[in-house]
Amino acid sequence: MPTFASLRKRLEKAKEEHDELMRERAMLEARDEASQIFKTITPEPPAGKNLFQSESSVFADLRWLQPTAEPPDVFPVGREEYVNSLSLLLAPALRGGAGRNVYIAGVPGTGKTLTVRYVLGQLKGHLRKAGLLMHVAYVNAGRTRSPYFTLLEIARSLGVDAPASGWQFSRLKMEFEARRGSEPMVVAIDEADALLFKVREPLIYYLNRQENMTLILITNRWDDLAGLPPRARSTLQLAPLIFKPYTAEEAKHILQERAVRAFKPGAVNDETLDEAAALAAEMHDIRVGFNLLLTAGLLAEAQARSRVDLVDLDRAEAAIKPTL
Numbered sequence: 001m002p003t004f005a006s007l008r009k010r011l012e013k014a015k016e017e018h019d020e021l022m023r024e025r026a027m028l029e030a031r032d033e034a035s036q037i038f039k040t041i042t043p044e045p046p047a048g049k050n051l052f053q054s055e056s057s058v059f060a061d062l063r064w065l066q067p068t069a070e071p072p073d074v075f076p077v078g079r080e081e082y083v084n085s086l087s088l089l090l091a092p093a094l095r096g097g098a099g100r101n102v103y104i105a106g107v108p109g110t111g112k113t114l115t116v117r118y119v120l121g122q123l124k125g126h127l128r129k130a131g132l133l134m135h136v137a138y139v140n141a142g143r144t145r146s147p148y149f150t151l152l153e154i155a156r157s158l159g160v161d162a163p164a165s166g167w168q169f170s171r172l173k174m175e176f177e178a179r180r181g182s183e184p185m186v187v188a189i190d191e192a193d194a195l196l197f198k199v200r201e202p203l204i205y206y207l208n209r210q211e212n213m214t215l216i217l218i219t220n221r222w223d224d225l226a227g228l229p230p231r232a233r234s235t236l237q238l239a240p241l242i243f244k245p246y247t248a249e250e251a252k253h254i255l256q257e258r259a260v261r262a263f264k265p266g267a268v269n270d271e272t273l274d275e276a277a278a279l280a281a282e283m284h285d286i287r288v289g290f291n292l293l294l295t296a297g298l299l300a301e302a303q304a305r306s307r308v309d310l311v312d313l314d315r316a317e318a319a320i321k322p323t324l
Contacts, residue, residue, distance in 0.1 A: 056264075056301055057264075057300075057301055057305065057306045058263060058264060058267050058297045058300050058305070058306060059262060059264065059267075060261065060263055061261060061262055062262055062294060062297065063262075064259075064261045065258060065262045065291075065293055066294075067287045067291070069290075071258075074118065074121075076111050076114045076115045076118050077111075077250060077254050077257070078111070078250035078254070079114070079115045079243075082115050083115055083119055085241055086102060086115065086116065086119045086216075086241065087122070089102050089239050089241075090123065090186060090214060093134065093184045093186055093212070093214050094126075094132065094184075096212070097212055098184065098212045098214045099186065100237075100239045101208065101215045101216075101236050101238050101239065102214075102215070102216045102239050102240075103217050103225055103239065103241070104116065104216065104219070104240075104241045104242075104243065105218075105220070105222040105240070105242055105243070106220065106243030106244070106245075107243075108285055109245075109246075109280075109285030109286045109288065110243040110245050110246065110284070110286070111243060111246070111286070112190075112243050113190055116190070117138060117188075120136055120186070120188060123136055133183050134183060134184045135158060135180060135183060135184070135185040135186070136185070137153075137154045137158075137185070137187045137188070138187075138188045138190070139154055139157075139188070139189055140189075140190040140191055141190065141192055141194040141195045142190065144194075145194055147169070147202075147203035148172065149164075150189065150195060151169075151172055151176060152164070152172060154176065154187060154207075155176040158176065158179045159179060160172075160175050160179050162175060180210075182211055182212060184213075184214070185210070185212065185214070186214045187213065187215055187216070188215075189204070189215065189216065189217055191220075192204070192218055192219050192224075193219045193221065193224045196224055196227070196228060197227070205232065205235065208235060217238065222242065225238065225240070245281065245284035246281060248274075248277050249277075250281075251276075251278075251289055252273055252274060254286055254289070255273050255277050255280070255289045255290075256273055258290065258293070259293060262293070262294075262297075263293075263297065263308070264306070266306075267297070267300075267306060267307055268293070268297075268307075268308050269307075269309075272296070272309065272310060272312075272313055275313050276289045276293055276313060280292070285324075288320075288324065291316075291320050292317060292320065295315075295316035295319055297312075
């Protein structure tokens with residue numbers, strides 16, 4: 001005869017299975033709803049009509065709402081403290097040595113890459129004006145994917161004429177060291193988690209052993225640092241910078257700068273921007289705001305309207321939520 005405890009466990013397990021089924025059902029319904037949104041609001045085109053209109057009723061230049069588009073204002077909005085902190089940590093390298101190695105972490109869409117590239121750009125400008133010799137490189141390991149191709153991109157930034165294949169890793173290292181010399185160098189590695197655990201070819205540790213080398217490691221997860229062996233953390237001596245998500249106010253500032261360039265005059269009002277900014281802040285990702293405005297604009301355009309309203313934004317949220 002089953003005991004009370006065993007019956008309770010069965011009930012708990014049945015409830016967990018039921019809850020999981022309901023979650024899956026809700027996800028499927030949300031996906032179905034999202035896939036129907038454009039279909040239900042887009043009128044059937046008359047026979048013989050061109051499906052692709054040359055001029056938009058809403059957008060002036062929608063490229064400003066693309067997730068990888070450079071910001072209109074070069075300075076990263078709302079990231080002032082991170083710009084100052086990173087500059088402070090890199091400053092010792094200007095005195096002929098090495099700065100502090102930096103570990104930058106934060107969820108996607110918090111301005112990590114933008115901030116690092118801005119600071120590196122300012123550093124290069126200062127070096128030119130002051131006549132100082134220092135090498136500065138930025139590489140995205142999420143695109144290069146391997147230690148060899150990551151070092152290849154860094155070496156090419158120094159002018160090393162290396163082929164994409166055919167060289168052994170040892171030769172690439174030799175050419176890199178010869179071209180670089182002993183001058184100070186700052187290397188920023190974005191999506192560094194793609195390399196942190198490549199134990200067979202530990203590129204990050206190799207770079208860290210180079211004289212007068214400063215590393216900036218950028219990742220979405222703080223836990224990647226904790227996963228490193230204690231000896232590696234001791235060798236790197238990383239200074240952490242944890243990026244917080246944008247506030248709704250910061251998000252609105254960013255979206256306003258984009259919207260004034262992306263949309264035709266009067267196409268988006270302040271109330272719509274407030275709502276998009278609030279949703280972006282809630283999701284902790286400014287790119288969600290770009291996606292919302294872009295999708296809402298497309299929905300308004302599909303109905304041949306010249307203004308984006310809150311209904312469009314609500315539909316846009318429903319359309320993109322299953323993809324987030």
